[in-house]
Amino acid sequence: MSQATSKPSSAGLFITFEGLDGSGKTTQLRLLGDALRADGYRVVALRQPGGTPLGDRIRSILLDSRSDADLGAIAPEAELALMFADRAQSLREVILPGLADGCVVLCDRYTDSSEAYQGAGRRLGSDRVLTLHQAVCNNLQPNLTILLLPPLATALRRARSRNDRHSRQIGSDESRFEAENDEFYARVYEQYLKIARRDSDRVVVFRGEGSIASIQKLILDVVRERLAAAGLTGAP
Ligand code: ADP
Ligand code: TYD
DSSP states (O other), X not given: OOOOOBOOOSSSEEEEEEESTTSSHHHHHHHHHHHHHHTTOOEEEEESSOSSHHHHHHHHHHHOTTHHHHHOOOOHHHHHHHHHHHHHHHIIIIIXXXXXXXXXXXXXXXXXXXXXXXXXXXXXXXXXXXHHHHHHHTTBOOSEEEEEEOOHHHHHHHHHHHHHHHHHHHOOOOOTTTTSOHHHHHHHHHHXXXXXXXXXXXXXXXXXXXOHHHHHHHHHHHHHHHHHHTTOOOOO
């Protein structure tokens, strides 16, 4: 589906992190945030779903593996609509004000996740997702998307062991998606590659199994280049 995209017209820079569960997004987002703050940038960081009080409620419904038993099987279309309800709220409460204020906004997942997981994983199709993106997000695209794509098996192994650790330590259960089968995740992976080919100016892909530190350095180089191109400098 081809649509005019809207770029943030504001003073800040909108950067999203994408990839499979366990690909290292949260780790790299935190490290990038620390590095940019040390350079004097003002940074706003959030995740989707989540990042607002409403979003946190939506997150607990969508990620808790007990939800399908408690609420009845969640329809794929309901799942998609809830992802966009969360996104609408965080755009209004966090992302747009941060950009207007000249901040670097770092978001752990955005509409590419809906296209990959609901569009391809749940087989709802990209057109439906992109139509909602137009209607709900005014088609706002990130300035830059960091797509982390280690091999599928590596990402899932890391995500499942992290979730086991969290459920033992803090009793949280966020494993509803990780319980999906390998075919689901293969479709998600392929869709991410398609998005990267289609939106090659926006999406920078990091494949392979590099160390946390080596990937961090590559990401920082790309981001510093984009900040300079956008004329954004940190505090003196
Ligand atoms: P995501 O947010 O994409 O689900 P996380 O950043 O939470 O991924 O990482 C999942 C797990 O994998 C964590 O335990 C993290 O320490 C580990 N991890 C992240 N990046 C790497 C890497 N490049 N090599 C090895 N382990 C990693
Ligand atoms: P999260 O813990 O934030 O990601 P990760 O496991 O990579 O650290 O979990 C978010 C889950 O929600 C993840 O499995 C992907 C899924 N998701 C969608 O299916 N569609 C979406 O639009 C978004 C934002 C997330």
